[in-house]
Amino acid sequence: MGILKFVATGKALPKKIVTNDDISKIVDTSDEWIETRTGIKKRYFCEEESCNSLAIEAAKEAINRALQKDSEFDVLKIGLIIVATTSGNYAFPSTACMVGKALGLKGSVMAYDLSAACSGFMYALQNAKALLNEMDKKYALIIGSEELSKLLDFNDRTTCVLFGDGAAATLVKLEDREGISYISSFSDGNDEDLVCEGVGEENSSIKMKGQAVFKFAVKAIKQSVDEVLLKTGLDMEDIDYVVCHQANARIIDFVKKTYEGHEEKFYQNVGEYANTSAASIGLALDDLFESGKLKKGMKIVCVGFGAGLTWSAGVFEI
Template sequence: MTVYSKITGTGSYLPANRVTNDQLAAQLAEQGVETSDDWIVSRSGISCRHYAAADENSSDLAVHAARKAIEAAGLQAADIELVIVASSTPDFHGSFPSTACIVQQKLGLANNSAAFDVQAVCSGFVYAVSTADAFIRAGVYKRVLVIGSEVFSRILDFTDRTTCVLFGDGAGAVVLEASDEPGILATKLHADGSHAGILSIPGNLAGGAIAGSGFLYMDGPAVFKLAVTVLEEVAKEALEHANMQPADVDWLIPHQANLRIMKGTAKKLGLPMEKMVVTVDQHGNTSAASIPLALDAAVRDGRVKKGDNVLMEGVGGGFTWGAILARM
């Protein structure tokens, strides 16, 4: 019998501190940085975002989202055999111990499951789901918890209005289970390290301190140009692999980075805007958390239903990109 992997539960979490564009503009003005709600919305489609509290780490956000996903799947935490966390803002410098191990401990799964992190920036969730799918199809695990969790507010330079207005914090999670029904229909992953410099944190640890910059750097025009191109291409690859057409897609859930990029991708695929799930206006760019956050929102408000074909795609630093075609 062919074994498939299927998404059986979704969950998400947003920190309590919701910051509107007007509130952010007022904070930045105190530092001599000029921006406005109109300026931010016109360039990104973002109206607000959430920031984690000082005592909230990626693992804390991840645990909240994970518990909701596990509950939605009708499982107990002890049923989980593997925890994969996608994050560019891990709990610890040097990324160890992994945030996944911290999440495992907080869920009470110590020594009861495997756990590791995946780092592909904003494509991280797509990479992590693809990894979970492969493990389940190979018969290694039957129940895998995949989480995208970020506290990007910790790495933002609030004197750079071209980046600091775009990002927010949050977490999203899914449970994948072995199934005799097709669930993950196709996954496609890509990377091109020749573009590593256009989106990065250009610093490194040396002598126990950061050498260089510890803030996010982005060449916005270069990222925009590349993103629109590769997102169209990888979406078509995933559809072709599943022997499907864009018309077969019930919902498009792209990485929630910029509304103009998202609209451009939908247009190139010939999909109406009504078929695209948009949360970037309320969440900002939450990197690896953005796709599962949007998926959970659409599942819980009834838009995404059992049997729907959902195309999820992301693009991020590395440069990385990928797509997942899933039947819910």
């Protein structure tokens, strides 16, 4: 088994910015209520865009950056496209197949969508690591793309304020060398605490029991982070950043207190995008890479948690 190298990232956001004040005109809430309880200041909603178009745009940006950074890379060297999403344009064909078409990879790439909700990006990375070991081509495009605005019930003020639309893409390469790249994933069947009914259902909107999800999330993050550190022989002293799924600032704030002295390592950008489900970890990575905060040799932990219930974490050396 090789290790996954992050080659390049990209993101795509809808043009429409929706502030907390905008939300308060639709449902009984306020900017203060939302920000105090969630850390969210704004989110993006699709109008002209869609889950598919955002995924394609994010993929193209990651590829353009990769062409500048990696002299060995060529688009035709991509052997795998995985799109983590629960809100694709179609039940089928997959969003990933449409990305492959847009990139001119028809007939030359394995492509599929993965449904693990907010853990989807991490699940996709683990899938990619395993599959690339069986492929001649060693590059994979991992995308989280969501159009959650179409799944919101704007009569449910505790849920509709939390989510936004967006996409993030990460081009990874499997390299046969020494390094750190370990991912572990879990699931626990639960269709009560966080659920959205599927195709053909009249009421296909996100329903969530907030307190139950909070308790699950803080437990899952701690368990996941501790396990991947144990498996790799590392501790928090060795880690430069912890990149959690950006669901709610309160969740991350609660967890980081359990790692005394390392609280500043827990990255947050939920205020800028809200909860973008499978896209959120990718958006955080893109912001970190493009701001120059992530540098070669650094070690990061990424952790997702979401409906399923699912949770997954990985530790990587940049």
